[in-house]
Amino acid sequence: MGLESADKGVLMAEFKELDKDGSGYLSRDELKYALTRLYENIDLKLTDADIQSLLNQADKNKDGKIQIEEFMTLI
Structure with a gap:
């Protein structure tokens, strides 16, 4: 099911919207901002280790950035 x-x-x-610099990918800082905002809405605080773990899971090609395809699987 897609x-x-x-x-x-x-x-x-x-x-x-999250790709503030228009680079076509989310940097660690852009991802941190997005996740912090998302999780604050459900009253859950993320540590830097939590964010790094999510980044590592989503970053399938291990380039340290989240492309749109990786973002879609993360969400």
């Missing part, structure tokens, strides 16, 4: 087209559009828009 993502519906509308879901992909929402995720792509969110990705572009």
Whole structure:
């Protein structure tokens, strides 16, 4: 079961909003900001180790950045 087209559009828009420098990927700092904001909404605090663990899990090609495809699997 894949993502519906509308879901992909929402995720792509969110990705572009989070990609502050327009590089086409999320840096560790951009990802940290996104996750901190997301988890604060559900009253859960993330440590730097938590964020690094999520980054490591999502970063399938191990380049230290999150591309849109990796972001979609993370969310």
